[in-house]
Amino acid sequence: MRPQRTAEHLEKMDKLLANMPAEYTIESIEDTVILRYSNSDDPKGSRTEICFGQNGIVLETRVISQDSLEVISTYPEYKFTGEYWLCNGWRVQIKQNGEVQSGFQVKIISQRIDKYWLPGQFQMTLQTINSKDKIFSRVYRFRNSRINRDIQILNQ
Numbered sequence: 001m002r003p004q005r006t007a008e009h010l011e012k013m014d015k016l017l018a019n020m021p022a023e024y025t026i027e028s029i030e031d032t033v034i035l036r037y038s039n040s041d042d043p044k045g046s047r048t049e050i051c052f053g054q055n056g057i058v059l060e061t062r063v064i065s066q067d068s069l070e071v072i073s074t075y076p077e078y079k080f081t082g083e084y085w086l087c088n089g090w091r092v093q094i095k096q097n098g099e100v101q102s103g104f105q106v107k108i109i110s111q112r113i114d115k116y117w118l119p120g121q122f123q124m125t126l127q128t129i130n131s132k133d134k135i136f137s138r139v140y141r142f143r144n145s146r147i148n149r150d151i152q153i154l155n156q
Contacts, residue, residue, distance in 0.1 A: 032059065039063070057085050071095045077107075086110060086117050102128040118142070 024037035031054040038047045045066035051059045061074045073093045078085040089107040093100050104126040111120040122140040 055085070069097055079110075081117065100129065102126070 020035075021037050021039075024035060027034045027036070033052045035050045035052070036047065038045070047064050047066075049062040049064065051061070053059045057078060058076050063072045065071070071094075073095070075091045076087050077089045077091070079088045080086075087108070088110060089105065091103065091105045093103045095101065104124060107123040107125075108119050109121040109123075110117045112118075120142055124138050124140075126136040127134070
């Protein structure tokens with residue numbers, strides 16, 4: 001059973017499509033929707049594919065070079081807060097000629113301050129094909145976070 005499309009969902013899709021290049025395709029495959037378009041501002045002529053899940057969140061983004069030899073895939077990770085899905089990180093793979101050359105992962109540990117979820121810590125991990133036996137990792141912590149203004153979401 002497919003979820004009903006609300007006016008809010010349609011408005012969000014309209015805003016997304018308003019910022020799209022003139023030519024794009026949308027394909028529905030089972031419970032996912034794939035949006036494809038060319039990156040006209042990229043001199044290499046790459047194209048982007050964004051895969052949306054049934055609930056509208058991004059499951060995967062791929063940026064593919066014109067010759068299809070390089071593919072950068074991003075996989076967001078989410079946590080359900082009881083109200084909505086909160087992005088708590090992502091994984092990125094960079095492939096050349098179908099083989100993974102490097103990748104990194106970002107994990108976000110968020111904390112609720114008042115009515116907002118804010119990042120408290122980022123952990124970044126990186127590995128490359130040239131250093132298969134080494135994993136580089138760094139942690140960033142945010143301290144004394146305060147909110148003195150309402151957060152605004154700007155749609156451009």
